[in-house]
Amino acid sequence: MPKVTIDGTVVEVPAGTNLIEAARQAGVAIPYFCYHPYLSIVGQCRICMVEIEGAPRLAIACATPVTDGMVVRSETSARVKEARDAVMEFLLANHPLDCPVCDQAGECLLQDHSFTEGRDTTHMVETRRTFPGLERRLLGPHIVQNQNRCIHCSRCIRFTQEISETAALTYKSRGNHAFIDTFDGQPFTDPFSACTADVCPVGALTIREFRFRKRAWKLRSTPSVCPGCSIGCNLWIDHHERTVYRFTPRENPAVNATWLCDFGRFLAESLNETHCLHPLHRVEGQLHRVSWGEAMRALALDVSAARTLRVVASANLSNETLFLARELFVRHLKGELVVPVHPGEPRRMKNGKGEWLYSRDAHPNSEGARRLGLELVDGERLARFLYGAADLTVILDPTAHPYLSTAEALQLLRVSPTLSLARTNHPTAEVASWLLPVASLASDEGTFTSSGGHVQRFQPAFSPAGEARPAWQILQLLARAMGVSALDLDSPAAVFAAMATKEKGFSGLEWERLGGGSPSTYREHQHVG
Amino acid sequence: MRTVAIHAVPEEQLTHVTFDATMEERISELLTHYPTRRAALLPVLWLCQERYGWIAPGVIEAVAARLGESPAFVQGVVTFYTMFYTSPPARYVLQVCKTLSCAVCGGRELLEHLKARLGIDLGERTQDGTFQLIGVQCLGACGSAPVIQINDDYYENLTIEQLDALVDELSQGKEA
């Protein structure tokens, strides 16, 4: 592998690596705007200039692959500093400098570099170029455009050409008057449209749903996995004071590179919906608030008393929860358990190698359920399952299948007592005898197995709302109340360890190595790309 | 030389464009010149501009569909080049060279004269739709400055008198 010296630090990187990435490894941050690790290299912005020993002219780091013995100067070169200074002055010549009212502030590459560079004057005294009519325009359902701020890096255009393959965005006109637009100004309805705002280094494209809801620097980010489908895109839950503000892509070359589809991304809001905050018990038709202790004591008796026990699990639950459910309800209590799955809208995602991954499965963990040997059923078989008689029905996730909210299902459930975990308002609440508040993905911890077979960890962003508990913990408490000490495992990590020793599908895996990284402030991982 | 007038098809008639047999034949022939379909984009756009007088959004969609490109891509290309009309042009488009050699050799005066005579500014068209005035960059004929291109034809070494005669002739042609 070629060895390069960058600002005095020697690094060895694979052949073909460009100088920006090599420098990253050497701990030198070369600024860039148009470069993006998953898009083609165009060398347009010219900020990444570096000095290469022996070359008469400065070179752009993004388009320069390392060669063995190369000696590169970035921060240590006065020429580089001057050149970047000039490029910044050019870029800012027409940039509106409206940072105080720009929602990109705090996560703007231009602002960041301006700050690092520290120059606060310009020679520019002319009237700034503006794009009347394109200053606050809804480009599509999710994207707001302010063309005045555009620095012509073409990342958004390249995204639609190279990644989402709709080629829906283009430059129009040319030179300094070029601007970003769709065909004839039609709505930008690309299914990945919001990624263009991610790749936009400045505030020219921002996400309508997130704009002005929270300053970027207030956010903290927790690694998680998209609950939208079986592809399992890696994401950060960006949150502040126990509210989820958005999902942003978390880099994983094997799954979603640095992309999210609009459908998955905008599920973020749904994590804030928490209607069930306390355990509830139905007595004479009325739901009454009870404590967890009371609930667990009573449920332990009910569950052991049930001669026939049936459990509706869910492919939305983590491997750990499913494992505990299987061990407790099937192995231990000899109940019957099914995992309803229903085909979702077709979804797709492009991985870091440029291959499309497809899914027609609306659940993030069907593959996990399958690998745990659970029975996956469709709506029809779920109906038949509920049609049979049982002393107690346990519903681990009322949103597991749309069938559960049909009048027919409710009628079947009314026949015998039902225990349901619940987070949001759901028709099953009308018939359940017990309702236990469960945490959202943002407050849960565990792993999902993607359709591609990746076991991926998600972490809790904040503690659950009210008295809600994560599903795995509810099962653990129930196991404890019933005296099943083998399942009284006090963390998802412990459950995972148990699972890894028992289950083929998990053997050899280690919790700590399942990716995810550590929770961080948003700043630390921003602009992987 | 008799400059051929442009007949711009109104936009209403170009909302759903289907190429007729002649157009199809010429497009298919053009495609044999290149190893990719995309490469035929400029020639096909030229064909369309000859045929419809300008490149309406509906034409862009038809071209995009024919060549397997996104309409946005095609529109991006159309707007990069200055010679494709994105709105219906007048019958005669007077393209006055503004660049250095022409500017210092009478081009500026010609332009001022045309503006005054036609009562329009750069980028505008006369009310009857006969003339449209645009300033263009060097036409590659600087030795015979000042140079004006009218539709497809070059007029070189023009004096104000010659230009007036030409404009007269063309405006009469309109009646004929």
Added chain:
Amino acid sequence: MEPVLLRARGVPNSRHIDTYLAAGGYEGLKKALTMDPEAVTKEVLDSELRGRGGAGFPTGRKWTFVPKEHPGPKYLICNADESEPGTFKDREIIEYDPHLLIEGIAIASYAIRANTAYIYIRGEFVRWARILETAIAEARQRDILGASVMGSNYRLDVWVHRGAGAYICGEETSLIESLEGKRGFPRLKPPFPAVVGVFGKPTVVNNVETLACVPSILTRGAAWFASIGRPRNTGPKLYCVSGHVRRPGVYELPMGVTFREIIEEHCGGIRDGHTLKAFFPGGSSAPVMTPDQIDVKADFDACAEAGSMLGSGGVIVLDDSVDMVEAAANLAHFYAHESCGQCTPCREGSDWAMDILDRILEGHGRPEDPATLLRICQYASQGMTICPLGDAFALPISSIVKKFPYEFERHIAAATPRPPKKLPVLPWAGPRPGFDGQ
């Protein structure tokens, strides 16, 4: 010197293939076909022919960069974009002698083993595109082009491809992008077109005049060609003279005549009552030269030594009536209009320089303007940009600022401050009916 490139100018019916054949046309191609492609390249290399498109790169060298063993197709592109201000020579060749160009294209294609050649001609040249199409059809009909070039087993198709109005498409990689059906955005180099060119295949791009030199190199030999001019600056050259001379036009002269000869002898000097103030030796992208440099030889190396460049050989002559600030502003408008807009320094710099120059002309110049212009030019050139358009705008403008500082000073001394810009009245800023006066 008897004309080589313009030999057909003035000959009746000169465009017709029979006229060309009767004058010994296509002999060069016939000869080339009997030789090894490498031998043809060698001949051109020995002639020391340098590209006439602007950069003056040795043509034979460029051809040798095409990987010989490359299995797939290769392409030759004839650059007939002719959009450098002050340049109008290629049109002259096409107008009078299209077959000379086609013969040159055929020989060059043979030398690099290309079976397809494109002539990329600027969109405005409708008439000249048609002339070429007619000539190609004639050549095809005589089996000079097509499946069997002059009876050999070499196949060559030549297609005319019209641009659509973009100076930048004269730059070879932008031309390639444009030919591929895209916006004319120059590509990053390396890779160079000779290795990865149009459709990803090895491609040679040569100017019309360059290719038109090739047939006579074959028929008369490299030594004859190299005997014109001086080493490294050989052959006949078309000089396009425009501006304030008595007889502007295209002149074919041996490479290396002085600008004095061109301007004073051939063009009859400056128009009556005026004197020479400045000239651009090689199109508007070359640094401007002043009357004291009029004895410089009009060849590649001499112009370079004089701090400018021969470029395309477009000599723009300006007399004492010209305000050089206006000239600079005129060019700034050109480059700002023609910058493709990809890279920051050229896109922003050309527009910014234009704004400054316009402001000076409007009477609101500021003392620091010349320095700002120089700074803009410095950082928009010399490798700061993707393609040389950055240099093309920066060099002439900075040279004007440096060589005619007093013209700027004159404007700036007489300047008044710019009146503050009127801000638009916000809709809610006016008097509010119902609230005022109560």
